[in-house]
Amino acid sequence: MAATITNFHPFSLFSETDLCFPFNPTKLNFTRTSFITSPLSYPAIINHAHNQNNPPFSSSSKPKIKKTGVLDSPMKTQKLNLEVSPHRAVAAVRLMRIEFGGAFADLLNERGKGSGNNEMEYVERTLGFRTRDLEERDLRLVTDIVGGAIRWRKYLDYLILSLCHDEGSFRSMEPLLLQILRIGFYEILKREMPPYAVVDENVNLAKFALRPGAGNMVNGILRKLVSLKDKDSLPVPKLDGNDRAQARALATTHSHPVVPHEPSLHLDDFVRIRRGMQSVIQNGFLKEGLCSVQDxxxxxxxxxxxxxxxxxxxxxxxxxxxxxxxxxxxxxxxxxxxxxxxxxxxxxxxxxxxxxxxxxxxxxxxxxxxxxxxxxxxxxxxxxxxxxxxxxxxxxxxxxxxxxxxxxxxxxxxxxxxxxxxxxxxxxxxxxxxxxxxxxxxxxxxxxxxxxxxxxxxxxxxxxxxxxxxxxxxxxxxxxxxxxxxxxxxxxx
Ligand SMILES: C[S@@+](CC[C@H](N)C(=O)[O-])C[C@H]1O[C@@H](n2cnc3c(N)ncnc32)[C@H](O)[C@@H]1O
Structure with missing residues (x-):
């Protein structure tokens, strides 16, 4: 299935190529409204469900699960893991699909409603096991975690990098491990969930979906985060240097993508972007009314x-x-x-x-x-x-x-x-x-x-x-x- 932005935001009625958006200054602390205009192309949304023979993430290298059972339906013989919380498993897999499969967070959330079975197929193909089926409450959590982890990705990654041994171990981190850490960081920092439950659950996910060593790594980094948070001494991007450096620091703290743009030559409130509209969309700027598209x-x-x-x-x-x-x-x-x-x-x-x-x-x-x-x-x-x-x-x-x-x-x-x-x-x-x-x-x-x-x-x-x-x-x-x-x-x- 492919979709275009027309399904996503009314402003696409005006423009498929040139986009402008007014930033909402009250939400973004900008001094005045800004607009962006840009030529762009939207990547097609890839629905892997239509491509069953070509799984998005190979599970062949995944260890088989430790605790398995057989689901009640005689048709289903998949491996069932009851130790991993379903919403975290589904959230991690959705984040992988969004980052590497080009899927839209929004469409995934919509499709997620009432399609627990599909979700579990993705989970099984990616992680090598199924969890118990999703309930309504689990789905709400998935939506919140996936949306939050995408929205805050820049900030979460900054913190994860700061708490890794060195930049190399962050850069070479397995994608799934990074998603699990993003989920844990988001839950602790932005959802303010009881930290030790978050640590245990995400350690479990890393252990079963990857290997015990990955679980240890998640344990170490999340505990470091909890301790820094308790001492109120989380790393903060330094607001110094030239304008550009300061803008980058602010973009990290508020988790805004740095979208390449140029001011409009004709209107103070508009900026023109040529690339980067995906970041604007994925960060929910259009959906939250922080900006709009206009020629x-x-x-x-x-x-x-x-x-x-x-x-x-x-x-x-x-x-x-x-x-x-x-x-x-x-x-x-x-x-x-x-x-x-x-x-x-x-x-x-x-x-x-x-x-x-x-x-x-x-x-x-x-x-x-x-x-x-x-x-x-x-x-x-x-x-x-x-x-x-x-x-x-x-x-x-x-x-x-x-x-x-x-x-x-x-x-x-x-x-x-x-x-x-x-x-x-x-x-x-x-x-x-x-x-x-x-x-x-x-x-x-x-x-x-x-x-x-x-x-x-x-x-x-x-x-x-x-x-x-x-x-x-x-x-x-x-x-x-x-x-x-x-x-x-x-x-x-
Ligand atoms: C060019 S569009 C307006 C675009 C709009 N000004 C904007 O910037 O989004 C023209 C609009 O005129 C409306 N329209 C057409 N006949 C009309 C009428 N008799 N009375 C009021 N609105 C009418 C149409 O429904 C349409 O939304």
Missing amino acids: ESAGLAVSVLDPQPDDCIIDCCAAPGGKTLFMASRLNGRGMISAVDINKGRLRILEETAKLQSVDSVINCIHADLRSFADSNKLKFDKVLLDAPCSGLGVLSKRPDLRWNRKLEDMEELKSLQDELLDAACKLVKPGGVLVYSTCSIDPEENEDREFQIDPVHRYVPSDFSTEQGFFRSCPVKHSMDGAFAARLIQSQ
Whole structure:
């Protein structure tokens, strides 16, 4: 089975190649929101269950288990080990599959539900034995341990390395032994479990899955960890040296991957990454709302509106929320954005992502057709964004399907819908307020060929994006980003 990020995060709707993400400064102690944009490719998810003849990790070299039994089903003749806790065995094997098999932690967790038998097959093939079957509680523990060990991997590895005899023994450590240590370290440091139970259980796992000597090693290192923790003298990465060294130390303490990135040339809050998106995903940054994916052209269209704290804004075609959420991050918790969209499902994505990114307090989602909403609504807004449904001709590099799906008749219909939405949006602007009409199209008929009385955009975006007539326009070839258009209109007083 293969899957793409589309199944993973709504922001992939905007972009399969260029990714941006806003870091949540409250969670990451960054001073302000940042975005990342990057070309990337997602590795296919490998489902070894479909490849039974090719086990992911050979168990041929594994010692046979010490304590075996036969499972109750007459079909099952596998070796059963009752001394190893099932959730640790499954967690260790999942971690191996994620690190070496390219599997996604999330999908494994989902599939884990109700598929204990599959899990045990992996355990048996990797460790050489089965444990008792997983119960609901075990599965919850697996999810927590696997997620935690991945999330904190950089920090856990730093500590494991510090407690090894030398760097060589860390670097040459058997992968399974390293996973077992990561589990033990995570349980002791982050789950705060009773340390001696953790030591005993992980020693058992190493002993049975590898060999007695591996059990001794786990015992020695985990006990060293417990003793340092008790004395409050765990090694801490030194925060000195140049900026880069300090950033590395912080990345270790907070277990952030060091993702190669470059600041956006056009937006303070964006960074562009070319590689390393896997780390961002695996560390849960997207899922936890610490960042999101967005093309710089979308960010620049928001800059044309120039949202400021205390603004009362309406985003007329808001879902699934890329621009709304970026605007919300600029309000610093003050002001309000009414986010209108006719599509309930897409609006729900916006609502959920706003909660994840902790900006829901400044966003009010309204499920409505803008045309009827504008007729019935009495409230007027300081700033109105109409990011209109469009042909998408500016995003063909990411949406190749559009090349074949667009018909001339559709374009006529689309333009009249855009006209109606623009009329509706105009009704919502306060006297002296601003309306930004934007599209991700480069077709003049959808954009500058309309009759606009405009406020030129050069004060809001770099001059390279401002056309002679005062519109914002980004061009895929010239700017290496999506093609987009925005016009800034001022309502007369
Ligand atoms: C280009 S997308 C908006 C993207 C969004 N601004 C963002 O940044 O994520 C256009 C949106 O217009 C919505 N839409 C289309 N017709 C509408 C209508 N009559 N009233 C309100 N929303 C409408 C669609 O559901 C779609 O979500």
